[in-house]
Amino acid sequence: MRLFDSSKRRMVDFVPLKEGEVRIYVCGPTVYDDAHLGHARSAIVFDLLRRTLEALGYRVIFMKNFTDIDDKIIKKVKESGRSLEEITTHYIRRYLEDMEALGVLRPHIEPKATESLDAIFHMIQRLLEEGIAYRTEKGDIYFDTSKDRAYCSLSHRCDEESLSRIEPDPLKRNPADFALWKGCKGEGDICFDSPFGPGRPGWHIECSAMIQKYLAYKEGPYQIDIHGGGADLLFPHHENEAAQTRSACSRELASYWLHNGFVTISGEKMSKSLGNSFFVKDALKVYDGEVLRFYLLSTHYRADLNFNEEDLVASKKRLDKLYRLKKRIYGVSPSSVNPTLRDEVLSALQDDLNISRALAVLDEMVKRGNEMLDRNPKERGVKRELAANIEFISQLLGVGGRDPYSYFQIGVDEESRARIEALIEERSRAKRERNFEVADRIREELKEMGIAIMDTPQGTVWEKI
RNA sequence: GGCGCCAUAGCCAAGUGGCUAAGGCAGGGGCCUGCAAAGCCCUGAUCCCCGGUUCGAAUCCGGGUGGCGCCUCCA
Structure with a gap:
């Protein structure tokens, strides 16, 4: 398998830390609002990575967190009058419902930041002991980026010109320093007790701490194989995660860093701050989850995907063809998948998840299948192989697994x-x-x-x- | 300002040095059909512009133009 590693900024061969096994961590959502299509895409592309690795025979351990303590959640608590737990529980449930509708396999491990405070304390403690973290007079604890020689080796974006854009903070030693622990702001703030006094964790620490607690190999130069997330997380979030782990654990967090491109609307990044978000739940009212998945999947994961209805419809029609073929072979039991098809699809996906090539192979299979059935509609061997092919595809891509008749009759009462x-x-x-x-x-x-x-x-x- | 990414047919999108530039959608023509639909067959590209390297470039290098992202919460 070849993957584009963000840290090395080039294509590299994937070699797992432990033979036959892959440990993957993907940054999950901050649960203060419903998931939008950007979250959906990230989840879907890393789900594809997982399925591909599994199809290649790896034992995959896949972990995705929920950030359930954060400024925006606290803001929501204050605005709504509901408790933190009410809010986060609600949005976690909503997220999981959306993911299920999109055919995203459930991660093996789904930790929450608030349930990982022990690991967070432990890591901050280590960083304080090592003299890498420092306290400020306000009770915050910062990470001293100047103490990490490799800081910026991931994102390559910490030159002075860039850092000069960060708002100056007299309490910080270096512009890029970031909070590990935010001291309690007093009345109305949501705080947890800790060895460093009441407060709450900074955003970046949870990932490093949870990876170490739940997923990391205990020895070796790297803790896990693959760390993934949206391209907007590369800096500062992932850079800081990497720095924390490197400094606290004396080894690198992940041997491969993967980043997915954005979902854009009219060419602009979809984001809550721009107000152009399209929520998954709203999209699901209009489009079937499987169709949406297929659409979001059909563009290479590192490229931006400009969301529009026309392309989505084109995508649906492409999926329709698979299901029409499935109708033609209805009821036959699958034999075994065509080895050439299998090899071609997998070799495409092994090439940094080249989905376009994989789908072209799929289209070819559909076309040839139809052609054979046109010529000889009774040919049972052909039908059985096609059934096996479609089953293989649906396992791998997470589309095409439904009953073909009901697929075409979705939403009819x-x-x-x-x-x-x-x-x-x-x-x-x-x-x-x-x-x-x-x-x-x-x-x-x-x-x-x-x-x-x-x-x-x-x-x-x-x-x- | 710094650091990056992108530009291939009406639309989406592979290909990153060498036979006729994948595939899908839309369009046109045909086969099939009572008519259709579906399916199948046929049909479409000065690869953003200008230089350069090379026997040979969409693909490499330089310079433009246009679009986008990160540097602030972000998938």
């Missing part, structure tokens, strides 16, 4: 269904009587209801348009 089927029956009768005028009128009527029908040797089937 029982009442409409009965009406549609009655109309189709009426039309079939008309057709038998060669009353094509009536038959065509019924087709039109169905079309107006948003239903397309198609006559097949097995009878008339319908799809929601």
Whole structure:
């Protein structure tokens, strides 16, 4: 497997720290609001990475955190009058629902920052002992970036010109220094007891501490294999994570750093501060989760994806074709996946998750499958292999695993269904009587209801348009 | 200002030194069909511009132009 490593800024061969096993950490959401499409994309691309590694035979341990203590959450607590726990529990549940709708496999480990305070204390303590962290008069504890020789080796973005943009803070020794612990601001602040007095952790420390606690190998130059997250986290978040672990544990956090591109709207990054966020829950009202997943998956993970409905529809049509093929082989039991298909898809994904190449192989399989079935519709061996191919694909990409008939009838209620089927029956009768005028009128009527029908040797089937 | 990324057909998008530049959507033509739909076949590219390196460049180098990101919370 080849991956683009952000730290080295080039493509590298992936070699796991322990043979046959891969440990991955991905930065999860701060749970103060619903997930938007950017969160969805990040989750989906790293889910693809996980599935690919699993398909290659690795035992994967996948971890994703919930940041459940943070300025924005506290702000929400104050505004809403609800408790911190109420809010974070709510948004964690919402996140998990969204992820499930998008076919994202549940991580093996899902720690929360507030449940990892012991590990956080421990790491801060170490940094204080080593003289790398310092306290300020306000009760905050900062990380002294000048004490870490390798600081900036990940993001390569800490030249003076850049750092001069950071708002100066007289309490900090260096501009890039960041808070490990924020002392309690008094009345109204949400604070935890700690060996350093009441307060709460800084944003970056939780990841380093939780990785060490839950996921890290105990020995070796690196703690875990892969650390992933959105490209906006590279600096300062990941740089700081790396610095903390390096300084507290005397080794590197991850041997590979991966970053996904943004979801943009009209070419601009989707973000809550820009107010152009598109929430997953809202998208799911209009588009099926699987279609959304397929769309977000179909652009290479490092490139930006400019969200628009036209491309999403094109993506849906591409997925439709897979499901139509699946209809044609309905009910047959799968034999074994075509080895060439398997190799080609996996070798594409092994090339830094080249999804475009993988999907081109998939399209080719669909086309050739249809062609073979056109020529010989009864060929059982072909059908069984196609069934196996589709099963393989659906495992790997997380799309195409559904019942093909229900896929085309998503969102149609029982009442409409009965009406549609009655109309189709009426039309079939008309057709038998060669009353094509009536038959065509019924087709039109169905079309107006948003239903397309198609006559097949097995009878008339319908799809929601 | 610093550090980066990107620019391939109407749209999305692979390809990063060498046969006719993948694939999908849309469009056009055909086969099939009572008519359709679906499916299949055929059909589309001065690879942003200008220089350079090379026998040969979308692909490498230099310079432009345009777009975007990080440096502040961010997936």
